[in-house]
Amino acid sequence: xxxxxxxxxxxxxxxxxxxxxxxxxxxxxxxxxxxxxxxxxxxxxxxxxxxxxxxxxxxxxxxxxxxxxxxxxxxxxxxxxxxxxxxxxxxxxxxxxxxxxxxxxxxxxxxxxxxxxxxxxxxxxxxxxxxxxxxxxxxxxxxxxxxxxxxxxxxxxxxxxxxxxxxxxxxxxxxxxxxxxxxxxxxxxxxxxxxxxxxxxxxxxxxxxxxxxxxxxxxxxxxxxxxxxxxxxxxxxxxxxxxxxxxxxxxxxxxxxxxxxxxxxxxxxxxxxxxxxxxxxxxxxxxxxxxxxxxxxxxxxxxxxxxxxxxxxxxxxxxxxxxxxxxxxxxxxxxxxxxxxxxxxxxxxxxxxxxxxxxxxxxxxxxxxxxxxxxxxxxxxxxxxxxxxxxxxxxxxxxxxxxxxxxxxxxxxxxxxxxxxxxxxxxxxxxxxxxxxxxxxxxxxxxxxxxxxxxxxxxxxxxxxxxxxxxxxxxxxxxxxxxxxx
Amino acid sequence: xxxxxxxxxxxxxxxxxxxxxxxxxxxxxxxxxxxxxxxxxxxxxxxxxxxxxxxxxxxxxxxxxxxxxxxxxxxxxxxxxxxxxxxxxxxxxxxxxxxxxxxxxxxxxxxxxxxxxxxxxxxxxxxxxxxxxxxxxxxxxxxxxxxxxxxxxxxxxxxxxxxxxxxxxxxxxxxxxxxxxxxxxxxxxxxxxxxxxxxxxxxxxxxxxxxxxxxxxxxxxxxxxxxxxxxxxxxxxxxxxxxxxxxxxxxxxxxxxxxxxxxxxxxxxxxxxxxxxxxxxxxxxxxxxxxxxxxxxxxxxxxxxxxxxxxxxxxxxxxxxxxxxxxxxxxxxxxxxxxxxxxxxxxxxxxxxxxxxxxxxxxxxxxxxxxxxxxxxxxxxxxxxxxxxxxxxxxxxxxxxxxxxxxxxxxxxxxxxxxxxxxxxxxxxxxxxxxxxxxxxxxxxxxxxxxxxxxxxxxxxxxxxxxxxxxxxxxxxxxxxxxxxx
Numbered sequence: 001x002x003x004x005x006x007x008x009x010x011x012x013x014x015x016x017x018x019x020x021x022x023x024x025x026x027x028x029x030x031x032x033x034x035x036x037x038x039x040x041x042x043x044x045x046x047x048x049x050x051x052x053x054x055x056x057x058x059x060x061x062x063x064x065x066x067x068x069x070x071x072x073x074x075x076x077x078x079x080x081x082x083x084x085x086x087x088x089x090x091x092x093x094x095x096x097x098x099x100x101x102x103x104x105x106x107x108x109x110x111x112x113x114x115x116x117x118x119x120x121x122x123x124x125x126x127x128x129x130x131x132x133x134x135x136x137x138x139x140x141x142x143x144x145x146x147x148x149x150x151x152x153x154x155x156x157x158x159x160x161x162x163x164x165x166x167x168x169x170x171x172x173x174x175x176x177x178x179x180x181x182x183x184x185x186x187x188x189x190x191x192x193x194x195x196x197x198x199x200x201x202x203x204x205x206x207x208x209x210x211x212x213x214x215x216x217x218x219x220x221x222x223x224x225x226x227x228x229x230x231x232x233x234x235x236x237x238x239x240x241x242x243x244x245x246x247x248x249x250x251x252x253x254x255x256x257x258x259x260x261x262x263x264x265x266x267x268x269x270x271x272x273x274x275x276x277x278x279x280x281x282x283x284x285x286x287x288x289x290x291x292x293x294x295x296x297x298x299x300x301x302x303x304x305x306x307x308x309x310x311x312x313x314x315x316x317x318x319x320x321x322x323x324x325x326x327x328x329x330x331x332x333x334x335x336x337x338x339x340x341x342x343x344x345x346x347x348x349x350x351x352x353x354x355x356x357x358x359x360x361x362x363x364x365x366x367x368x369x370x371x372x373x374x375x376x377x378x379x380x381x382x383x384x385x386x387x388x389x390x391x392x393x394x395x396x397x398x399x400x401x402x403x404x405x406x407x408x409x410x411x412x413x414x415x416x417x418x419x420x421x422x423x424x425x426x427x428x429x430x431x432x433x434x435x436x437x438x439x440x441x442x443x444x445x446x447x448x449x450x451x452x453x454x455x456x457x458x459x460x461x462x463x464x465x466x467x468x469x470x471x472x473x474x475x476x477x478x479x480x481x482x483x484x485x486x
Numbered sequence: 487x488x489x490x491x492x493x494x495x496x497x498x499x500x501x502x503x504x505x506x507x508x509x510x511x512x513x514x515x516x517x518x519x520x521x522x523x524x525x526x527x528x529x530x531x532x533x534x535x536x537x538x539x540x541x542x543x544x545x546x547x548x549x550x551x552x553x554x555x556x557x558x559x560x561x562x563x564x565x566x567x568x569x570x571x572x573x574x575x576x577x578x579x580x581x582x583x584x585x586x587x588x589x590x591x592x593x594x595x596x597x598x599x600x601x602x603x604x605x606x607x608x609x610x611x612x613x614x615x616x617x618x619x620x621x622x623x624x625x626x627x628x629x630x631x632x633x634x635x636x637x638x639x640x641x642x643x644x645x646x647x648x649x650x651x652x653x654x655x656x657x658x659x660x661x662x663x664x665x666x667x668x669x670x671x672x673x674x675x676x677x678x679x680x681x682x683x684x685x686x687x688x689x690x691x692x693x694x695x696x697x698x699x700x701x702x703x704x705x706x707x708x709x710x711x712x713x714x715x716x717x718x719x720x721x722x723x724x725x726x727x728x729x730x731x732x733x734x735x736x737x738x739x740x741x742x743x744x745x746x747x748x749x750x751x752x753x754x755x756x757x758x759x760x761x762x763x764x765x766x767x768x769x770x771x772x773x774x775x776x777x778x779x780x781x782x783x784x785x786x787x788x789x790x791x792x793x794x795x796x797x798x799x800x801x802x803x804x805x806x807x808x809x810x811x812x813x814x815x816x817x818x819x820x821x822x823x824x825x826x827x828x829x830x831x832x833x834x835x836x837x838x839x840x841x842x843x844x845x846x847x848x849x850x851x852x853x854x855x856x857x858x859x860x861x862x863x864x865x866x867x868x869x870x871x872x873x874x875x876x877x878x879x880x881x882x883x884x885x886x887x888x889x890x891x892x893x894x895x896x897x898x899x900x901x902x903x904x905x906x907x908x909x910x911x912x913x914x915x916x917x918x919x920x921x922x923x924x925x926x927x928x929x930x931x932x933x934x935x936x937x938x939x940x941x942x943x944x945x946x947x948x949x950x951x952x953x954x955x956x957x958x959x960x961x962x963x964x965x966x967x968x969x970x971x972x
Contacts, residue, residue: 017533020526021507024514032518036699037717040506043754044714047503051537213522228530231523268529 001067008064011055012078016268018052020228027233030219042101053093057086073453077271080154087136096129100398107396114386116367119396123363126398127356134357145357148401152277153408155455160468161350161404164411167470168343172477173377176341179328179481186242187324191312193238199308200236200249206301207253207287207436209234214256216249224252224284226259229267247288247325254287255280257440261448276456277402279447281409282416289339289410290417291431291439295322300432328481330378332387339410340477341378346407348373349392353400412460414473416447419464487553494550497541498564502754504538506714513719516705528587539579543572559939563757566640573622582619585611586884593882600872602853605882609849612884613842620843631843634887638763639894641941646954647836647890650897653956654829658963659863662827665814665967672728673810677798679724685794686722686735692787692920693739693773695720700742702735710738710770712745715753733774733811740773741766743926747934762942763888765933767895768902775825775896776903777917777925781808786918814967816864818873825896826963827864832893834859835878839886898946900959902933905950 022045029041055061061082068075103122110118134144141147145158204216219235226232234252238245258274266272274280291297298305298318305313305321313321328338334345352369355361361369370389371382382388394402421427424438431439446463454462461467508531515527541547547568554561589608596604620630627633631644690702705721712718720738724731744760752758760766777783784791784804791799791807799807814824820831838855841847847855856875857868868874880888907913910924917925932949940948947953 013529014533017530020530021511021534024511024530025507028510028514028518032514032701032703032719033717034697034699034701035716037714040714040716040754043499044503044506044510047500048507211520213520215518215520217518228523228526230521230526231519233518268526 004064004067008061008068008075011061011064012074012270013268015052015055015078015270016228016272018048018055019270022048022052023225023227027217027225027227030221030223031217031235046097049097050094053085053090056082057090062086074266074269074271077269077452081270084137084151088133089136092129092132092136096133096398099125099129104393104397107390107393110396111386111390114384114390116385116390119390120363123356123366123395126395126400127363129398130357130400143358145354145401148353148357149404150401152402152405153456154276155457156276156278158354161408164408164468164470165343165347165350165404167474168407168411169347169377171474172340172344173379175477175481176328176330176344177379179340179483180330182483183327183329184320184323184483186327187313187316187321189312190240191243191309193240195309195312196238196243196245199305200245202304202308203246203301204249204253206304206434207250207291208257208440209253213260222248222252224255224259226256226272229264229272232256232260243325247292250292251284251288254284257287257443258283258448261440261444262451263449266451266453271452273452275450275452275454275459277405278408278412279456279459281406282412283443283447285339285410285413286417286443290413291436293322293326293339294428294431295319296428296432298322300434323483326480330380332374332380332382333391338480340480343407343410344377346403348377349403350407353403357400408468411470411473412468414476415464415466415469415471416443417476418472419446490550490553494554494561497547497550498560498756499754501538501541501564501756502714502758504534504541505756508534508538509711509713513703513711513713516707516709517703517721532583535583536580539571539576542568543576548572560752560755560757563755563938567756570623570636574619575622578615578618578622582615582884585615589881590879590883593876593879596882597872597876600870600876602871602876605876606849609842609852609881612881612886613849615884616843616886629844631840631887634839634843635890636887638888638891639942640762641943642762642764644840647894650894650954650956651829651833651836651890653960654893654897655833655863657960658826658830659865661963661967662814662816662830663865665826665969666816668969669813669815670806670809670969672813673799673802673807675798676726677729677795679726681795681798682724682729682731685791686731688790688794689732689787690735690739692790693736693777693922694743694926695739699746708734708738710741710745712742712758715750715758718742718746729811733778736778737770737774740770743773743929744769744934747926747930748937749935752937752939757938759938761936761938761940761945763891764894764898765942765945767892768898769929769933771825771896771899772903772929776899777922779808779812779825780914780917781805782914782918784808786920809969812966816866818860818866818868819877824966826966829893829896830863832889834863835889836893839889843886894954897956897959898954900962901950901952901955901957902929903962904958905932 025041025045025048029038029045033041065075065079065082070076070079099122103119103126106122107119110116130148131144134141134147137147137150138144141150143158149156149158149161201216209216213230214232214234217233217235218237220237222234222236224232224234234249234256236245236249236252258280259272262272274283295318298321302318326338328340330341331337334342337345348370351373352361352366355369356363356366367385367389374380374382374388390396394400420439420442423442424430427439430436447459450459457467511527511531511534515523519527551561551565551568556562556565585608589605589612592608593605596602616634617630620627620633623633623636624630627636629644635642635644635647687702695702699716700718700720703719703721704723706723708720708722710718710720720735720742722731722735722738744766745758748758760769781804784807788804812824814826816827817823820828823831834856837859838847838852841855842849842852853871853875860866860868860874876882880886906925906928909928910916913925916922933945936945943953
């Protein structure tokens with residue numbers, strides 16, 4: 001009995017170590033690796049992923065799990081991962097991985113050329129493989145898309161997403177149209193990159209970035225990754241003609257803080273991770289949009305900005321800065337969208353994913369469906385596929401079921417922010433004073449420390465005393481669209 | 487038969503991928519990881535190293551090797567690695583790894599405090615474990631140290647090292663004493679780090695650093711690592727009060743170039759590595775000391791230095807710079823030693839390692855023996871253990887048998903340099919013109935491309951038409967000590 005428990009602990013630690021190694025390889029790939037290293041890196045990552053999958057689906061592990069104590073939350077998380085992994089044939093896993101690499105490579109060439117035809121066969125292959133994948137869970141789900149969603153949002157159904165998106169679909173188009181009339185223009189100017197680096201460092205230190213256990217890197221696409229205990233990585237990117245590096249760094253800080261504050265008892269286990277992608281995104285949005293979009297934060301932090309950026313922001317006030325970063329206007333590109341129009345980009349992707357997986361929409365008809373949807377939801381005309389259906393890497397690389405979590409995260413962030421304000425009545429004063437510890441501690445206690453030991457729905461209910469609710473988000477959207485208080 | 491060959495190829499690739507992942511984890515540890523990540527990183531590295539060792543020593547692999555074609559040089563290299571690994575019990579491997587980590591941790595605290603007593607029990611444990619390790623090869627070697635040496639310098643015997651060191655032991659102390667009288671002083675000044683970074687980048691580009699497949703990083707201890715095909719990493723370090731970043735970067739470039747020029751056919755195999763540590767060090771020394779210590783190189787590269795460093799080197803000529811970096815003087819610290827006194831630091835370590843392993847010297851008596859040796863060989867008085875026996879990480883971390891390769895590499899570098907000059911009569915003109923391709927190509931053809939497919943002695947003979955010979959090195963040392971031509 002004790003021997004079996006030791007063997008299970010050893011297996012859990014080995015799986016965690018393989019996963020940590022994979023994350024280091026991926027971080028390094030995006031921040032340090034030279035271009036010629038890509039093929040060998042792909043091989044090394046594939047080998048580690050295969051070893052991890054072999055171990056997770058092995059009969060030895062299944063026996064150890066069967067004999068283990070299901071009251072142990074780590075065992076429950078591992079059992080769920082193993083049972084899901086065992087349902088999918090190794091050949092299908094390999095085929096999906098290969099198709100993802102090939103599709104992403106095709107997209108990298110096709111996007112700048114706006115060449116949908118080059119990506120189309122890859123998307124067709126992905127749709128086919130994802131239907132096969134969903135079929136592995138046919139006895140457990142009520143529609144195929146449920147199986148795809150479950151990989152990112154455990155336990156959530158497609159119907160629950162539909163319900164969550166229903167009010168957004170109705171109200172947001174009106175708000176976006178109304179807001180566009182009086183949105184503040186973005187800041188224009190030249191912002192030297194060395195100065196931005198210094199300011200981003202100082203702002204992150206203000207919110208709680210600790211150089212003893214965090215790293216700030218630079219990459220073409222900002223991301224965050226706790227590679228393992230004691231090592232939180234976040235990245236940002238810099239461009240001289242805007243200050244996007246700042247909200248981007250605060251966004252990734254929110255992701256990083258979630259993982260940094262998971263209970264130490266869960267380290268080196270599969271529970272040492274966020275509960276779901278929507279919960280993860282709720283944390284990044286909370287720091288980017290609600291803390292980093294508040295006048296209180298920028299009033300307090302303004303001296304850092306003035307010292308760091310000097311002449312580049314001469315004459316700009318915190319009020320003007322907050323209005324500039326909070327402007328609501330319809331746009332073509334999801335990653336550049338404000339948080340009011342953003343969910344509409346997601347609603348469209350969700351509709352199209354559902355239609356592709358169900359077979360109602362053929363891949364060949366996807367660009368037209370995209371362009372129609374953008375016109376209907378956001379009132380914009382898509383000039384080419386580069387700025388349309390080809391803008392995101394997700395579909396070409398074979399991610400289906402992920403997109404909804406972005407909008408759910410934004411909705412959740414508003415709920416969590418409302419609850420935090422209620423729990424911490426002097427929150428604005430604290431934020432202005434640069435004392436973010438009460439907010440960090442409250443988030444840690446309510447959400448972060450649990451890791452994956454609670455299912456997302458359970459965690460939301462335990463943290464907020466209620467389920468997913470678009471109310472607080474819509475109230476925020478109304479205020480933002482009206483140019484109101486921050 | 488074809489099935490077995492496929493299985494062998496798959497095993498070889500898997501081992502190479504695990505090894506590549508380990509190198510990425512180690513590179514990241516030294517260049518990016520925050521301090522709090524150390525324990526988890528240690529666990530991840532130990533797990534991957536264990537998986538690699540399990541696979542290398544598995545019965546399945548032994549059977550595949552037994553059935554494979556020994557005329558295939560990759561199979562020979564793999565067979566050698568596997569047969570060596572299978573001789574050592576897994577518990578001993580684990581005990582040595584653990585003892586290394588513990589000893590290194592103890593040393594990190596003990597060195598600044600000059601506290602030999604804190605390191606002593608670790609060294610005693612290392613000596614004991616290394617004797618056990620050597621005993622695993624008792625039937626193959628004529629003395630235990632042979633087994634330790636073989637891990638770094640395959641096929642070389644302790645007696646061959648003794649013979650190689652004999653002339654150095656006699657002649658170098660005289661040369662060092664004689665040179666010290668008229669050594670040029672090092673350059674003094676303040677050299678801004680941003681300027682050094684730019685100059686190092688420009689100098690590396692001049693010798694052949696290609697940003698498409700190389701990375702220049704920064705770390706406390708400079709090192710090089712081809713993490714895998716298409717991805718050569720080298721690091722340097724910068725201090726404002728000296729220009730050591732430059733020779734250090736050229737040194738690591740030499741290591742990197744060796745691995746970059748291994749035949750592409752050997753990628754993702756155990757033969758995709760340098761033939762031995764001495765051969766590796768010969769390449770780093772060649773670029774650092776012979777190219778990077780030559781007047782021809784600095785005459786050609788001086789405009790880069792002037793533009794980059796500006797006022798910080800005002801009035802300095804290439805002649806003065808070369809004299810400054812080539813000064814010979816006895817010193818306490820190995821890593822700061824010039825290439826004439828350097829081998830004496832190694833001769834001492836070799837003598838002491840031999841005496842420790844044979845039991846003639848007790849660890850308790852090591853500091854006194856160290857201090858006596860430094861006085862006898864270099865004529866210097868060691869003021870404390872921090873600048874004496876505790877200066878290097880090698881022994882505390884459990885590396886015995888490695889040190890000799892440093893001096894052998896310097897000796898080999900002089901032989902290879904002499905051969906290159908003979909083969910490329912216009913080498914000086916080419917170097918001055920910044921055309922390093924002929925030298926790179928000659929080294930690639932003679933040495934690099936073979937990887938580990940030739941044993942070191944075989945490779946040296948095939949490249950130079952002769953064996954290891956201290957003659958060219960001593961001739962160089964005579965010139966340097968006399969302040970003569972570069």
